[in-house]
Each structure stands twice: as structure tokens, then as C-alpha cells.
Amino acid sequence: MVEHDAFSAAREAYDAAAPTYAQLFRDSLRDRPLDRAILSAFAEVVRAGGDGQVADLGCGPGHITAHLEQLGLTAFGVDASPAMIELARQGYPGVRFEVGSMAALDIADGVLGGVLSRWSIIHTPPRELPVILAEFHRVLAPGGHLLIGFSSSDDPSHPTQIFDHAVAPAYRWAPDHLAAVLRKSGLAEVGRMVREPQPTDRRQFQEVQLLARKPQAGPLAPDSALSGGRSTFYA
Template sequence: MTEPDDVTETRTAYDIVAEDYAALLRDDLAGSAYDRAMLDLFAERVAGSGGGLVGDLGCGPGRIAGYLAERWMDVVGVDLSPGMVEVARRDHPGLRFEVGSMSALPFRDGELAGALAWYSIIHTPDERQDALFVEFARVTRPGGALLLAFQAGEDVVHLTHAYGHDIDLRTRRQNPERVKRRLADAGFGPAAEFITQPVPPQKSPQAYVLAIRQT
């Protein structure tokens, strides 16, 4: 079966930029209190429900997985890009990272105590997002937490140059209300949401949605 063009586009772009992307964002969390607050809330929610394996879905170079591991979380990262996974394994040698697709995750039904997709749903076209959230629900156990972070909006941004490289990549800003409806349809209940206004160089509001897998 031939994979969709956008999947090939995304993998190729992130393979190209992997090293420079990782270098640019390596210390980004230190300057983002909002990001840290939502990640800490997610970690507390997972721990409070008994703990267990957490999936970083679309993990990139592993910086979020590394942050969660520092908070004593058992975390595994999955990313479409072999280049990103190579960097993640190098920079976080004590953690597990796998090459894989968010649309067909390498986990058993209900295996995860929690999952997060940190700016990684933004590359999935609108018509495939319902199925994406159903897959997130499949691998998350009842009572498990799911944290999403994404740029809020409605437009598609076509990137032709980023992180010092010429690329061909589309990112899709998300409507938070639509995201929450899709999560509900997939079997998640709302827990918290947070939207921040853009701070340069950001060009759009940033949204965080925390949801709980229903029984």
C-alpha cells in the first residue's frame, strides 16, 4: 500500500532538519513556563492514576521524553523520521525510541498509562484526524491521560525553508473546539485546556488540551 504523500513529505523534511532542529530547541523548555506547567500537570495526572508506560507520539529528537524521564516517568518515544529517532537515541541514550507512525502505533490495546502528541498532530490532514484520535484511544488505558499541544487556528502553512534547510512541509493549525469534539468522539473526556497568545517569534496562539480516556 502506497503511503499518503503528506506522510512522505513529513518524514523527508524532518530527516533533513533533524540535527539543526534538535540543536535549536534543545533548551527551549527552560524558557517556556507554560510548556513546563502543562507537562508537569500531565506527569502528575499519570502518576496519580497509578503510573505506567507513557508514549511520546511524534517525539522528534526526544526533548519532551527526556523532560518527562527526569520526572521519573517510564517513557518511550515514537517518530516517523528515522533521522529524528537517531538524534533522540544519541541525545537520550537511557531512553527507548522507535521509528513508527502515529496512525499505526507499536503498542498493544490499552498499553499506555498516558500519551502525548507535542506539536505532532499538526502534520495530519483534517480528513485523517478522526482515525488518528481513535488510534490514540486504542493504545491508552481507561483513566489514562492524553496531552496535545498545537498551534491554534484554521490555516495551512507551507514551509519551504526552516532550521537552515530548504524543505517542503505543511503544518496545519488546529481549531481547539474541533479537536475536543474529535477527542470526545474517540472516547476521551475533557480535563483541562489552556490557550496562550503568541509571543514572538510565534505567529499564532498556542493550545494545550488534556483529556482522559473514558471507560
């Protein structure tokens, strides 16, 4: 189980910051064509796999969940912050939103075509991350996809680095290390997008979005058997 103190602290902090956060990020995709592109690619592979439901885990005020619906997916959002969920329901009344923990999802085994975790793992203590990834694996259907976004560590010799965050203490991850943790959880990397920091960014960190897949059946297949080889796109 993820540490209660870390979970509670992050939830309370996001409850307090919810209105400001929602206002700040409501139009965050507008000036981020690369983010829109990776979300579109995620939607395409989910639809190709049978168009199962998609959970946006750590959905915040719901703007990305609503975007997934616009991309033709059947999406719903889950967040630990009741205040965030209330804002999401007000802002997007046609979309389903629920309060919940990524460490113990109220979702049946193997029912989702996709899981989106967009900067929602950053407040998870590194030793607790496998618990979260195990839940992602559990709820995904065989062949389902995970798109996970995070800030990159800039020192490969230190797979995680803590940094100051406006809401709660947060962690950066070395991409290859996180990909290895994903693989141990039964999720094979398909590809990744790396966005270099821009002059206008609040933090000068690389942003990484990894696309991974749960195998159809049996032992975890090599990446080449899943997707024709891992691809990396730097921007």
C-alpha cells in the first residue's frame, strides 16, 4: 500500500489548490502540439485494440479526460482530490469522474483498453511506484495501452530526483529506469516522446511520455514483437 502520509498530503494540497490549478491548466493543450500528438497516437492504438474504456488516472479538473472523449474514446477520470473531481464534474458534465486512489482502483480486472497517467505519479515515493504500476497492469485488458507522463531526471546515475513542486514534494525519473520498472510490472515499452524544456517553461526539465502495452497473453514478449521495435521521438 502506498504510504498514507504521502497520499494524504498530496490529496489535501490539491484540494486546497484546485480552483487555481483548474484555471491555470484548463487550456494547457492549446500551445502544446506535441502533447496533442501523443494523445492522438494513444487514442489511435486504443481504438485499434478494440476501443475499450480509458481511465485518466490523476485526472485533476478533467480537461484531458474531456479531450480524450473528443478524440473518440470512452473515457472517465479518477482523482484522489474530491475538490478536483467536483470541478471536473462542473466543467464537463457529460463525462464520468470519480474520487479514487491509483493504489487501489475500484475497477475490475482486465477491463480497460487504455490507462492515461499524465504527471500523476510524480508525488509517489519511488519505492511505492511498483504498487501503482501493478494496479495499472491489473485493470488493463490484454493488449491494452498505458501512456505515462513524467519529468525526467537529468542524471542517469540517480534514477530518481526529488524537486520542489508548488503543491507537494515531487520526483523526477530517469526514463530508462522507469521503463525498466514498467517492464517488471508486466508492461512493455512501445515508444517514448521526449520534450526538451522551452524558455517559457516554469521548470527546465525534460518531459517524457512513455507508451507501454500489456501483452496479449503468456510471458512478456520482446518490444520488437509488440510494435516493430521501440521508437523514440525527441522534440
